[in-house]
Structures are given as C-alpha cells and as structure tokens.
Amino acid sequence: MYTRVVRLETAADVSRVVAAQLLAKIIELQRTQDTVHLCLTGGNAANAMYEQFAELADGSALDASKLQLWWGNEHFVPTTDPARNSLQAISRLARTVSIKSADTHMMAAKDGRKDSQESAAEYEEELGDTRFDITLLGIGNDGHVASIFPGHPSFDPTTSRAVIGVEDSPMAPSERISLTIPTLNRGAEMWIMAAGAAKADAVRRSLEGDESIPAAHVRGRNATLWFLDAAASAGLPAQYTCTF
Template sequence: MEMEMAAPYEPKKNSEIRIFESSDDMATDLAEYISQVSEISVKERGYFTIALSGGYLVNLMRKLCEAPYSKTLDWPKWYVFWADERAVAKNHVESNYKLTKEGFLSKVPILNCHVYSINDHATVEDAATDYEFAIRQLVKIRTIGVSESNDCPKFDLILLGIGSDGHVASLFPKHPALELKDDWVTYITDSPEPPPERITFTLPVINSASNIAIVATGEDKAKALHFAISDSYEGPDALSIPARMVQPTDGKLVWFLDEAAASSLMAKSNDFDHPGF
C-alpha cells in the first residue's frame, strides 16, 4: 500500500514522493512505473533506454520478470546501461552487471546486443572513456535521445539508489566528480565504499533524463533523505549531498521510499539531528 506523506514535505516541481508499507508493494508499483515509461518511450521514440545502478534495486525489479510484464513489454526495444559500475570483472561478486544479469536480464528477453556493460579488461579511466564513446555513438543515431538544453544524452529512465551518506550512482559527497560539466561519464579511484575504482554518469547526464527514479529502503537512509528532500535546512552539508543535486532539467523525478527510509519525512516534527556527514 502506498502511504500519504505528512506536510511540510511537499514534492518539488516535477517531482513526486511515493511511500510504501512493504517491499512487495514497492516492487509492484515500481514495475508498473517502469512499464508505463517503457511503453510511452517505445511509442514516441521507438526505443526505451534505461540506466541502472546495483544493490537492492535489481531485487525490486523482480515483478517485471513476471506476468503480465514478461509478456506485454516490448523487450527487444529495450537498451540497458549502468549509471555507475564498479571496475571489477563481470563475474565479480561486486559487479553491478553480474547482479543485474542474475536477478533480471537472464529472466527477460532483452537482446544481448542491447546490453551495454563496461569493458572490464580496461583500466578504469579507459573504461569510462569507452563507455562515454559508446553512448555518444547511440546519441548520434538517436537511439538515445538528446537534451535540447545541453546536448547531453537524454535517457528515458535512470534508476538510482541512495547511500546512507546521500550518494547516488558513484557520486559521493564533496567529491570533485560532482563539479564536472562537460564529461558524460567519469571515473573515480577513491570511492569511500569498496571497491575504490568505479565509473559513473555525471550529474548533467543524470539530470538530463526524461525520468529519474530514486529508490531508498531502510532506516539508515532516513537522515540523507531528510536533507536531500527537505527545504527546512539549507546548510552546507545538506547542499553538498549528491541526492539533493538530482534535479531534472526537463524531466520528472519520482522517489520510491519505504516507511523506514521515509521516517523523518513522515514525522510530525521538523526537529532532526544534524547527520554529521
């Protein structure tokens, strides 16, 4: 069941907050949401381009592998990318590709040639360069749309998680990668969470998407979400939270939250301890 959210946390322009009582409710609604975006994109453009992160997100996509979606979605029109990836082998336990392959891709008829994973034999720098090149080629032929405002790729949907520190993709608080304006894909070698080497979409690419969904579960995300969504605190720590910087240029943002993650948003009082990021 989707829950109502207490004031004063009104959704910002072009954004929506959905709160769920259970993982199953969230997975059901997320599947319907992705299905609708897919159907609209295929009808309007002939393709559906989706960029994923790893973690719990893949498990929440499980309903798409079941009826009716398994039979009704136009899977051959799907193109799959990763908004971030760890620079590890594809069969490594920490690979987002491996997680997605086992939990989702192997269960639906998406064409293998439409799945764009990073080159796991290259250095992390070269892997980021190669990934951006592949995306640029697809933008040229308009398989991936293009933003009219900044010429960035305009993915139909970017699906993200959020860390307890407020990071999204592999963009971490106060990291120089947050300042990049011209790169579409970059790399980091100093992730505060292992493994240290990763590739990631930059903020301009994320914010250029037609649709962005951020999924958060667990009480450990509550503080980050408070500062990512709330306007009640404008201090430097809150403003440096990457999730707060996700603001679609010409698209829509939907937050999918369980009750634990949304606990600070649903509270009657605005009082909240400083998270100390």
C-alpha cells in the same frame, strides 16, 4: 518539471510498485517510440525490483527489442566478478526478458584495461548524446548516488565530463566508473528508490535541497519520482505524500 514522493509501507512494496510502474511506463513509451533508453542502477532495492519486473514482464506487452539498457555506475572489477551491477541486473532480468547483447551497454570491466579512467572514456564515447527516458537510482546512507560521493573528487555538479573513473572510493570496491550528475540529469524522468531507516536522513536532506550531498542535485528534465518505504520517509513532513 515536477517532483513526486511516493510513500509506501515496506521495502517489498517499493520493489513491487516500482517494477509495476516501470513496466507500464516502458510499454506506454513503446507505443510512440522505436527505442526506449533505460539507465539502470545497482543495490539491494534495485535488484529486488528487477526480480519483480521480470515476473511482471513475463507474458506482458513489453517489446524487449525496443529496449536499450545503460548503467549509471559500475564497480571496476573483472568481468565475471559477481559485484558487477550489470551482472546482478541482467541475471535477474534475463529470466523472462530477452535483450540482445548489442542493446545492453555494460561499462567495461577491469580485464586488460589500465584503469577506470580508460573504461570511463570508452563508455563516454559509446554513450554519446544519449538521453535516457528513465533513469533509476538508489541513494546511499551518506547521500551518494551512482558512484558520486559527498566530499569526494567524484562530486562535481558542474563537470563537463559525461563519465568518470572513480578512484579511492569511500566504499568498496575502491575503483568504479560513474555517470556524472549532468549526464544523469539529461534524462527525462529520474526514479529514486530508498528503503530502510538508515536512508532517512539522506532522503530528508536531499528533498530539503542540502547541496552538500549528491542526491540533492539529481533530477529528471520532466519528472523526479522518489519511491520510499515508511522507514526511509520517516523524516519527511506530512505533505510529502503520494500513492499510486
């Protein structure tokens, strides 16, 4: 297992490079695998990347019929709420990438369900022992990943649960659903995106192994890649440098 830090200049560069590398990696995997499992994330950096990915995928060798899409976390809101990570991702990807609904594993919405714990249990059953080929994550200013927050009951690096309902989240909305750290870490490759000066401290602490924040605990079984703009990587020493 290795960790690679890719330092880029701007947030737009992060979106562009991650989109290009993700498309290339998926096409490479599809040459030898019938199915590629991709775990998606939410946030501004991810949404910008999905837009870039859709543009690059148009006319490429991507075989969308071999893709299975999952999510690392979701806001526990009604189905049509624009805050849903899944709606934000699909609305961008679907511009050029046609993925069957049966291959799009969105976390259950609030409609008709008692609470986020019920939806989490449903997703845990659907997920089973799936191992992601690539897991995409963002990182919060406080070092949270998915909907796992520092100093919060959601943060349990050794939990036996695969998916949890999150209540009283320190960020709106207060109810969420999230994969746990052990579930995220069973994927082959972890790709983490961060842009902006507000992320710099959390990025530095994560790479230094500060175990008080969730982002320090996530890693891929084979590889962990950090894609950072200049502002987000400003707190890192010079040896954290790699470019594609």
